[in-house]
Amino acid sequence: MSISLYSIKGQKTSEKLELPNVFQTPLRPDIIKRAVLAEQSWKRQPKGVSPQAGKLVSVDNWGPGRGVARVPRMKGSGTHSAQRTAFIPQARGGHRAHPPRSEKRIIEKINRKEHLLALKSAIAYTGNKEAIILRGHRFEEQIEFPIIVESKAEEIEKTKDVITLLEKLGLSLDLMKVKLGKKIRSGKGKGRGRKYKIPVGPLIVVSNEESSIVKAGRNVLGTQIVNVNKLTTELLAPGTHPGRLTIWTEEAIKALNERFGDK
Numbered sequence: 001m002s003i004s005l006y007s008i009k010g011q012k013t014s015e016k017l018e019l020p021n022v023f024q025t026p027l028r029p030d031i032i033k034r035a036v037l038a039e040q041s042w043k044r045q046p047k048g049v050s051p052q053a054g055k056l057v058s059v060d061n062w063g064p065g066r067g068v069a070r071v072p073r074m075k076g077s078g079t080h081s082a083q084r085t086a087f088i089p090q091a092r093g094g095h096r097a098h099p100p101r102s103e104k105r106i107i108e109k110i111n112r113k114e115h116l117l118a119l120k121s122a123i124a125y126t127g128n129k130e131a132i133i134l135r136g137h138r139f140e141e142q143i144e145f146p147i148i149v150e151s152k153a154e155e156i157e158k159t160k161d162v163i164t165l166l167e168k169l170g171l172s173l174d175l176m177k178v179k180l181g182k183k184i185r186s187g188k189g190k191g192r193g194r195k196y197k198i199p200v201g202p203l204i205v206v207s208n209e210e211s212s213i214v215k216a217g218r219n220v221l222g223t224q225i226v227n228v229n230k231l232t233t234e235l236l237a238p239g240t241h242p243g244r245l246t247i248w249t250e251e252a253i254k255a256l257n258e259r260f261g262d263k
Contacts, residue, residue, distance in 0.1 A: 005250060006149045008156070010168025017148060017250065020257040025124040027131070028117065033240040034110055035118030035233040041108040048102030054095030057086045115233070120260065122236035131243030137202075138177050139245065140170030151250045154211040162204075162217040166247075171202055174245055178222035198222050200238045205231065207251035228252040229259065 001023070002016040059072035072087045085091040110118075125131050127146040132139075147169060156162055166175060181199035184190065201222025206213060209227040217225045226235055228248075236244055248256075 003146065003148060004144060006147065006169060008150060008152050008165055008168075010165070010170065012144075013150065015150075017253060019127075019146070020253065020260060022120050022256060022260040023124050023127050023146065025117070025120040027125060027128065027242070028121045029242055031114055031118045032122050032125075032233055032237050032242050035115050035122075036237055036240045038108045038110040038115070039232055039234045041106060044106045046102045046104070046106060047100055048104070049096065049099040053099070054093060055087060057093075059087045118233045119231065119236075122233050122242050123231070123256070125242040126236065126244065126246040126248075128243060132245055135241055135243040135245075136177075136199075137243075137245040138173035140173070143170050147247045148253055149247060149249055151207075153249050154206050154208065154213050154251065156213045156216050159216050159219045162213060162220055162223075166202060166220070166223070169247065171245065171247075174201060175221070175223075177201075182221065200244065203235060203244050203246045205246060205248045205252045207249060207255045228255045 001019045003019055004012045005015045005017055007013050058075045060075050061070060061072055062068065064070060068083075069085075071085045071091070074084045074086045086094060088094045089097040129143075129145045132145065149165070149169070153165060156165065163175070166172070178199045178201040183197050185195060185197050189195075199222055201220070201224075204213070204217060204223065204225045205228050206225060207228055209230070214225050217223055224235065236242065236246065238244060
């Protein structure tokens with residue numbers, strides 16, 4: 001299957017490019033969801049409390065016959081300290097009943113071949129116009145998917161030129177959706193370095209992470225630029241929902257063909 005190339009001016013060129021077979025992979029949203037959840041679990045950091053937290057205290061149990069609850073109480077000569085409960089979860093300063101444990105298994109495993117199928121299926125979704133619309137992206141009707149631009153796009157050096165390229169490709173509606181959807185996060189996350197929630201915008205896939213467009217496009221709101229060899233299922237299907245609006249460069253498609261070939 002061949003498809004037209006777009007120039008950096010947003011116009012279709014007469015040149016045709018043969019699509020790799022990976023774009024013919026069956027669409028498997030169920031496996032994509034499993035892969036994304038597994039990738040997200042790899043980012044988690046083990047956390048737990050000290051096994052001795054709340055237990056480093058000298059206590060005694062008075063036993064029955066005193067008219068008070070039979071709970072551990074602090075040893076001490078003073079009247080107040082001798083009556084204070086300690087150690088148990090319901091006591092002030094006592095250990096937690098079911099604390100988080102650092103040895104807990106937090107990594108979700110996925111078979112290697114299944115993970116590969118999920119990645120290939122997520123790539124195939126970038127050429128499915130209906131899935132991209134269903135995911136919530138907005139663009140002009142005449143766009144042909146997958147969107148492939150000529151290699152000159154990787155030489156763009158200014159952020160304004162990246163925005164111009166996206167607008168000329170007919171993606172200005174998606175950029176506007178991201179801009180209007182930026183909102184202040186509710187809850188305590190505002191004070192923890194993530195004040196704003198920003199909708200997911202276009203993804204630009206290049207062949208070389210040293211390309212000038214990588215630095216030029218990192219300030220475009222909601223847009224990510226990634227090397228084709230570092231593609232992940234989560235980048236192509238954020239939130240486990242496949243069909244992200246993706247722009248491929250000509251060299252990235254050639255590298256994709258070399259990576260997957262006829263597999």
